[in-house]
Amino acid sequence: MSGSRSAKDFFRPLAVGAPAPLTEIPARPSRAIHFFDPSNPKMAAKIPDMVGKVDVLLGNLEDAIKADNKTAAREGLVKIAQETDFGPTQLWTRINSLDSPWVLDDLTTLVPAIGDKLDVIMVPKVQGAEDIHYVDRLLAQLEAKAGLERPILIHAILETARGVANVEEICAASPRMQGLSLGPADLAADRRMKTTRVGGGHPGYLVRQDPPKNELGVADINAARTTYQQDLWHYTIARMVDACAMHGIYPYYGPFGDIADEVACEDQFRNAFLLGCVGTWSLHPKQIAIANRVFSPSVEDVAHARRVAAAMGDGTGAVMLDGKMEDDASLKQCLVMVELAEQLAA
Ligand code: GLV
């Protein structure tokens, strides 16, 4: 592999007109963002044991936390953060939405109390750059007041039609932007999609094979035909991945609500990984193992990528390996795998 080139040169170009990064975004693994309810003492008690076993622990303050428990969740998160050494695991939180009565208290409580421990703040229901500007300015004031030196990064959930329409400007709205997640439940509702599932496919979203023709060339529409289930989320994930790549930030899948269906969960996560996502949410401890497996490149893929890199020498020209053509472009694909493997092994 040529010494001066890395996948980063190709994968995270600085976008024209985008603000210069405030700091280099920490390229720490975040394959599974495991959600917990800090107002639930049973769940909170398990957090110290999860440190080191998951890339990100996220104290959730928004949806799934009852209105009566918002204060308890906020205070619970402060307590957990102050009492826990997170080691290699990142600590994130999901604050309440910007149109809620709780969000100001979320930020003014969390930043002074545990701003030194919080890596990323996830902002739900982001509609456009103005939402990110608001959080960015508020964070700057609160960080300055608290004397924090390390900026807290922002992660936006893409879960409104307007947010999807504005995805590029959201990515570019602040040098604090760390990444985006898909929010399929809120997004489905906002778009008036007719699915009640949280993420995943739908048995009604199909394409059907063409009918066979009889000897006269007439289509037999009554013949048995195979149907193929399609992915409801492909368009949004692809848009999200492009916007993130353009601005050098990280795309993530989101929640997969059918906890029992581990096979379908793995399929959804793998599709997202193949399309460019770096991680996903975990709503149950068993989804952590699925995410860690899926969002790590396979040993075979990494070995192949290293072979291509070695065969390509200075990184230019073309070579034949196992009957397949490799060149400058396929080397770049391989370097993405190698870089991810190295990041995960570090
Ligand atoms: C997540 O927040 C979702 O709405 O799917």
Ligand code: MG
């Ligand atoms: Mg949501």
